[in-house]
Amino acid sequence: MTSDDLCINSPLSVKRRKNHNSQLLDLREILLYNLAAMADNNNLTIDPRSGFCKSNSVFYSKRKPIPLPLTDFLDVTTFISSRPHHGKTAFIDAATGRHLSFKDLWKAVDSVSTCLYDMGIRKGHVILLLSPNSIFFPIVCLSVMSLGAVITTTNPLNTPREIAKQIANSKPSLAFTTPELLAKLTESNSNLAIILIDDGITDASTKTNAKIVTTLSEMVKKEPSGIRVREQVNQDDTATLLYSSGTTGESKGVVSSHKNLIAMVQTIVERFRLNEGDHKFICTVPMFHIYGLAAFATGILAAGSTVIVLSKFEMGEMLSTIVKYRATYLPLVPPILVALINGADQIRERYDLSSLNFVLSGGAPLSKEMVEGFSEKYPGVTILQGYGLTESAGIGASTDTLEESRRYGTAGLLSPNTEAKIVDPESGKALLVNQTGELWLRAPSVMKGRLYVAFFFCVLFFFCLVVFVVLEYYNCTCHLFLPMIELEIDLMNLSKK
Numbered sequence: 001m002t003s004d005d006l007c008i009n010s011p012l013s014v015k016r017r018k019n020h021n022s023q024l025l026d027l028r029e030i031l032l033y034n035l036a037a038m039a040d041n042n043n044l045t046i047d048p049r050s051g052f053c054k055s056n057s058v059f060y061s062k063r064k065p066i067p068l069p070l071t072d073f074l075d076v077t078t079f080i081s082s083r084p085h086h087g088k089t090a091f092i093d094a095a096t097g098r099h100l101s102f103k104d105l106w107k108a109v110d111s112v113s114t115c116l117y118d119m120g121i122r123k124g125h126v127i128l129l130l131s132p133n134s135i136f137f138p139i140v141c142l143s144v145m146s147l148g149a150v151i152t153t154t155n156p157l158n159t160p161r162e163i164a165k166q167i168a169n170s171k172p173s174l175a176f177t178t179p180e181l182l183a184k185l186t187e188s189n190s191n192l193a194i195i196l197i198d199d200g201i202t203d204a205s206t207k208t209n210a211k212i213v214t215t216l217s218e219m220v221k222k223e224p225s226g227i228r229v230r231e232q233v234n235q236d237d238t239a240t241l242l243y244s245s246g247t248t249g250e251s252k253g254v255v256s257s258h259k260n261l262i263a264m265v266q267t268i269v270e271r272f273r274l275n276e277g278d279h280k281f282i283c284t285v286p287m288f289h290i291y292g293l294a295a296f297a298t299g300i301l302a303a304g305s306t307v308i309v310l311s312k313f314e315m316g317e318m319l320s321t322i323v324k325y326r327a328t329y330l331p332l333v334p335p336i337l338v339a340l341i342n343g344a345d346q347i348r349e350r351y352d353l354s355s356l357n358f359v360l361s362g363g364a365p366l367s368k369e370m371v372e373g374f375s376e377k378y379p380g381v382t383i384l385q386g387y388g389l390t391e392s393a394g395i396g397a398s399t400d401t402l403e404e405s406r407r408y409g410t411a412g413l414l415s416p417n418t419e420a421k422i423v424d425p426e427s428g429k430a431l432l433v434n435q436t437g438e439l440w441l442r443a444p445s446v447m448k449g450r451l452y453v454a455f456f457f458c459v460l461f462f463f464c465l466v467v468f469v470v471l472e473y474y475n476c477t478c479h480l481f482l483p484m485i486e487l488e489i490d491l492m493n494l495s496k497k
Contacts (some may be wrong), residue, residue: 050433051414057421057430061414066266068259068417068444075233076261077146080302081106087278087304091135094282094310094321100135102304110224112143112216119213121173123148123231126241128167128175128192129288130185132156132311136197136216137287138297140176145240145258148233149173152241152253153288156181163188169253170241176216186210195219235259238448242290244390254290254390255448261298263444264393267415268299271400272329272358279305280355281329282321284313284336291362294394295331315339319351326355333363337374337383344377354380362386368408375402387411393445418443 046053051060069079091100100108121127127144129151131137144151152170154163167189174193177185185194186209196215239258243251272279283296296307308325310318315336322330332340337359340347347353359374359381366385374383383405386398399405399412414420421440422431431437 047433052433054432057432059414059420059422061416061418063413063416063418064270066263066270066416068263068266069235072234072236073232074235074258074262075146075148075237076239076258076265076298077109077142079258079262080142080265080298081109083302085302085304087306089306090301091138092306092308092325093135094308094317094325098135102301105139105301107224108139108220109142109146111222112139112219113146114225115214115219115222116143116149117147117225117230119174121147121149123233123237125149126152126170126172128170128172129153130156130163130175130177130181131197131288132178133283133287133292133309134178134197134311135309137309138301139220140197140216141293141297145261146233148231148237150238150241152243153293154243155286155288158184160184160187166243166251167192174213182210233258235262236448240293242288242293242390256393257448260393260445260447261294263417264294264395265299265302267395267417267445268295269303270416271395271398272303279303279329280325280327281305281307281331282318282327283307283309283331284318285331285333290390290394291331291388299394319347319353322353322356323351328355328357329360330356330358331360331362334361334366334370337361337366337370341370341373341377348377353378356381359383360386362388365409365411366405368406371405371408385412391447392441392443393447395445396441396443415443415445 044053044055046060051062052058053060087102089099090102090105092098093100116127121144127140127149129137129140129144130153131140141151141153152166152172154166158166163184172192174195175185176195176197178197182194182196185192190209191211194210194212196212198215198217235258237258238255239261240256241253242256244254279300281296281300283292285292285296287293287297296309300307306325308321308327310321313336318330321327340359356378357380359378361383362385365387366383371383374381382402384399384401385405386395388395388397395415396418397411397414399407399410404412419442422435422437423429423440424431425438
């Protein structure tokens, strides 16, 4: 499989949302409306409060734009490794205490990429990664992407049948997995060549008849060739193939480019001001998910920050890890936040959380009671929120201060370099401020497209994405308000400007 095979830039199918059997929207009406709205982009008048432009019905981000590299030939691994910083330790394994320095990280990436190239892995080849969180997870991802090959991750909790479907869909050339997950992988596909992320190769292969070709530990020992990139990798080449179940039907492959990931890396570094000071993040979210992959396997490394990896979530272990390593950032989801609020008295008696500066919540907007309850119990910790999805390679909107988080029920302001429209799902027409509809996003981080998804016709419009939740802009200040309502909506991959 080549990178050209991964994304079919086919026309788009638009269905009415409330009735799957209703007729398609009139293409000419949509084209005329959208083209008229885009008539004069050189003389835009943008409301400074909302970021809204009446002439084209577009909301523009109020965040400061972030710089992006202009060179065509650049892979995300090279981009991250070439950024200057003063960091020493890249990863810490919370369970074992093992430290991985940035020097050792990049040496391991070079060694593994050398081995993969010697094994015949080339630009456009797909590599499957089935593993829980570990300090080795980023090594595999960065090595694969440095060659222009494509990394596809899968949930360790998936059944063999679900993994088999992803293998059939993505057609990987080989797979990385752990001894604990080896049987599940071989049950999914017994012919797939496997690299074991651990020792114990003889015992594992004997029990499962797995086609194990080597181990990651053996690959890391190899002397790097000194040439990480052996084929020119374009920013538009595919870097990741992650599977998302956020739309109707079965999970679909989301095709993201090196440009998409580079844009998200820059967004993460700028959002948390990681170029300033010494930062330590607790990795509580799965790295196979876009949140974990974009933040902890790539983005945070670019600023020299340290990632402390939990292989699985357990409240006591998480709190002990914060204390032991003096962590400054804690990403979490609302249920964990609720547990921290409800158990605050006992937690503060047992754990010294004075090093913690920020809590980052994602997954659902926080209520007033949650924001104020946490701020009252942990007055020295600033609570931030983020909204994103696989198709946008991570953050699409965020609250970056406590004041912004106090816009209760919102997901914050649009990310830097991001534009949006609110669209009526029935008519396809753009809406105004404080109206509810579908959210269409355009940003450098938005995906290339869907894997093998064919659409019916092409809409000549520059927004790339429709998000599957209801949205409105709040109080004319460009804060996204996301009621927890599920809609069945086809994800639209619209032509770029």
